[in-house]
Amino acid sequence: MNTEYNPQxxxxxxxxxxxxxxLASVLVWRxxxxxxxxxxxxxxxxxxxxxxxxxxxxxxxxITDRHDEPLAISTPVSxxxxxxxxxxxxxKRWVELAELVDMSEDQLNTLILPRRKRGFLYLKRHVKxxxxxxxxxxxxxxxxxxxxxxxxxxxxEIAAHLLxxxxxxxxxxxxxxxxxxxxxxxTPGKDRVIKDRLGRVIEYxxxxxxxxxxxxxxxxxxxxxxxxxxxxxxxxxQKHKAIAGLMVILDVNTGEILALVNQPSFxxxxxxxxxGEFFRNRAVTDLFEPGSTIKPFTxxxxxxxxxxxxxxxxETAPGYFRVGRHTIRDIHxxxxxxxxxxxxxxxxxxxxxxxxxxxxDILWKTFNNVGIGHLTQVELPGETNGRLVDxxxxxxxxxxxxxxxxxxxxxxxxxxxxxxxVANGGTLYPVTILRRAQPPAGVRVMSQxxxxxxxxxxxxxxxxxxxxxxQVYGYRVGGKTGTVHKNIQGGGYAEKDYRSLFAxxxxxxxxxxxxxxxxxxxxxxxxxxxxxxxxxxxxxxHEAARILNLPADAIDGVPADSGVRMxxxxxxxxxxxxxxx
Amino acid sequence: xTRLALLALLGGLVFLSALQVVTTxxxxxxxxxxxxxxxxxxxxxxxxxxxLLLEQSTWSTHGRVEELARNKLNMTVPRxxxxxHIRS
Numbered sequence: 001m002n003t004e005y006n007p008q009x010x011x012x013x014x015x016x017x018x019x020x021x022x023l024a025s026v027l028v029w030r031x032x033x034x035x036x037x038x039x040x041x042x043x044x045x046x047x048x049x050x051x052x053x054x055x056x057x058x059x060x061x062x063i064t065d066r067h068d069e070p071l072a073i074s075t076p077v078s079x080x081x082x083x084x085x086x087x088x089x090x091x092k093r094w095v096e097l098a099e100l101v102d103m104s105e106d107q108l109n110t111l112i113l114p115r116r117k118r119g120f121l122y123l124k125r126h127v128k129x130x131x132x133x134x135x136x137x138x139x140x141x142x143x144x145x146x147x148x149x150x151x152x153x154x155x156x157e158i159a160a161h162l163l164x165x166x167x168x169x170x171x172x173x174x175x176x177x178x179x180x181x182x183x184x185x186x187t188p189g190k191d192r193v194i195k196d197r198l199g200r201v202i203e204y205x206x207x208x209x210x211x212x213x214x215x216x217x218x219x220x221x222x223x224x225x226x227x228x229x230x231x232x233x234x235x236x237x238q239k240h241k242a243i244a245g246l247m248v249i250l251d252v253n254t255g256e257i258l259a260l261v262n263q264p265s266f267x268x269x270x271x272x273x274x275x276g277e278f279f280r281n282r283a284v285t286d287l288f289e290p291g292s293t294i295k296p297f298t299x300x301x302x303x304x305x306x307x308x309x310x311x312x313x314x315e316t317a318p319g320y321f322r323v324g325r326h327t328i329r330d331i332h333x334x335x336x337x338x339x340x341x342x343x344x345x346x347x348x349x350x351x352x353x354x355x356x357x358x359x360x361d362i363l364w365k366t367f368n369n370v371g372i373g374h375l376t377q378v379e380l381p382g383e384t385n386g387r388l389v390d391x392x393x394x395x396x397x398x399x400x401x402x403x404x405x406x407x408x409x410x411x412x413x414x415x416x417x418x419x420x421x422v423a424n425g426g427t428l429y430p431v432t433i434l435r436r437a438q439p440p441a442g443v444r445v446m447s448q449x450x451x452x453x454x455x456x457x458x459x460x461x462x463x464x465x466x467x468x469x470x471q472v473y474g475y476r477v478g479g480k481t482g483t484v485h486k487n488i489q490g491g492g493y494a495e496k497d498y499r500s501l502f503a504x505x506x507x508x509x510x511x512x513x514x515x516x517x518x519x520x521x522x523x524x525x526x527x528x529x530x531x532x533x534x535x536x537x538x539x540x541x542h543e544a545a546r547i548l549n550l551p552a553d554a555i556d557g558v559p560a561d562s563g564v565r566m567x568x569x570x571x572x573x574x575x576x577x578x579x580x581x
Numbered sequence: 582x583t584r585l586a587l588l589a590l591l592g593g594l595v596f597l598s599a600l601q602v603v604t605t606x607x608x609x610x611x612x613x614x615x616x617x618x619x620x621x622x623x624x625x626x627x628x629x630x631x632x633l634l635l636e637q638s639t640w641s642t643h644g645r646v647e648e649l650a651r652n653k654l655n656m657t658v659p660r661x662x663x664x665x666h667i668r669s
Contacts, residue, residue, distance in 0.1 A: 070638045075631040154638035201617045202610040227643035555666045
């Protein structure tokens with residue numbers, strides 16, 4: 001093939017080169033365009049293909065007692081969630097799914113079908129581990145498990161009112177859980193990572209937010225005392241068919257709350273059972289008139305005024321005493337008593353006479369100083385103030401009735417704090433529910449001499465007076481009973497509706513524990529504080545003293561098997577706490 | 582001539598460094614995966630720990646211990662007459 005060379009015209013070559021050049025410049029322009037103008041948008045979308053934000057769960061802090069025994073623990077559980085949009089494409093497997101999560105197919109329909117456009121729906125929260133495993137094994141498209149935390153209270157009902165509880169999203173709703181929610185709640189961490197095709201994390205790009213687990217909280221509560229108090233209080237409330245009961249135990253030297261119990265209680269582990277009316281922590285929210293339990297402070301005022309000594313004689317005959325148009329009565333005519341006798345017999349007439357014989361401001365100051373009508377500022381939600389009217393506004397009848405605890409109101413914690421003050425020799429310590437690292441700074445509000453004298457009088461109350469049922473074998477106990485007519489809404493007092501009180505402490509020679517027992521509305525016949533509330537104190541303190549290893553200070557004081565209340569019956573078995581300290 | 586040799590040397594070094602980048606990257610990913618596995622293990626252990634803690638405190642509930650002590654082991658609290666106090 002020998003063809004003759006036939007040169008093409010130059011324009012054809014130029015045309016071809018020109019076309020190629022044009023194409024090249026289009027490509028270059030496009031590249032520049034992508035790189036410069038659309039870069040952010042494209043980069044973003046590119047990243048979305050493989051960059052992921054993963055969350056690290058942060059669990060809620062544990063609540064423990066003073067010996068680090070857990071009272072509330074968060075443990076991981078699984079929740080089943082579905083992607084409705086994906087799930088509606090697999091109707092065949094709904095029967096299987098319904099069975100797994102223990103729902104009927106109808107329920108599934110009504111739950112999922114209206115939300116078919118959505119991408120996320122909790123199907124069942126906090127399922128048992130076995131269910132979670134089954135769901136995972138079934139691998140139904142659009143059904144997933146999410147890790148969550150659920151709160152458990154191993155002590156069940158013993159501290160239900162105190163601790164409160166959390167909602168399904170692990171946020172505090174009541175009690176300690178609510179008051180310290182921000183401390184207990186953790187912050188989940190967020191990391192931006194690169195994931196491969198199989199969903200494995202292959203590179204950490206940045207930490208958006210570090211995970212901060214919730215902090216643990218150590219309460220001042222002693223779980224063993226809490227248990228005993230709850231058990232005995234529960235028994236008493238049942239026995240006396242009472243509406244409610246509560247007990248507070250304080251450490252008199254630090255102001256720490258060692259036990260705080262409400263009855264009837266509830267099970268915080270079972271949310272379905274939770275009903276609003278039971279949650280109130282009556283120890284801080286409910287006010288009552290302290291009645292006779294205030295008399296030791298009336299006498300303390302008398303001693304502080306210098307007008308009285310424990311042996312000053314007071315005439316209480318004929319058993320009643322007129323103040324203006326009102327008559328103040330004793331149960332019996334006690335005749336001529338000394339000041340100790342006034343407390344021992346709980347004479348209204350005697351304490352009124354003491355109160356009226358001194359200036360109003362001395363009485364008011366004594367009450368006010370031990371914190372009557374002042375918030376304890378304990379770290380619990382919903383504390384109420386109490387009420388003690390300023391002495392400038394007192395009428396004579398108020399001056400008189402305040403002497404035996406009517407016309408003022410306190411909460412149980414305030415009363416316990418006042419008794420702790422007498423017990424420790426006159427120093428008021430701030431009350432706390434948290435474990436203290438160091439003893440707090442107290443304020444001296446009563447002279448040591450007065451406190452000691454009042455303390456000896458209160459010991460007489462337990463030895464020979466109205467509170468013999470508060471005796472604890474081996475220990476010297478001081479205390480005072482109270483039986484108060486309950487207020488009627490709209491004014492006046494109920495004839496047959498009572499509140500039985502006991503406040504006391506032990507051991508008298510070196511006080512350690514102060515406690516207040518309130519039984520609200522006993523309906524089984526007995527209503528005197530000495531018969532209803534004081535035995536609870538004795539039963540709890542008997543065990544508390546042993547648990548805390550308090551040295552006995554009345555070994556010879558009470559003869560063995562003297563018929564004194566003591567834990568000699570087999571029902572009083574004492575379990576050892578998990579850790580005795 | 583020397584310039585050409587230098588160029589070749591640099592080219593070789595660039596190639597080696599490229600290989601190095603690839604290996605390092607691969608190793609990083611392996612390490613990240615190992616870290617991930619360890620984190621999962623830590624979470625699992627933590628889960629197990631809280632569950633054990635919960636179990637322990639449930640078993641050691643005072644009510645249960647008391648019940649066992651009284652009914653199964655026939656334990657009682659000593660009567661006052663059975664107590665001896667020692668003065669220190």
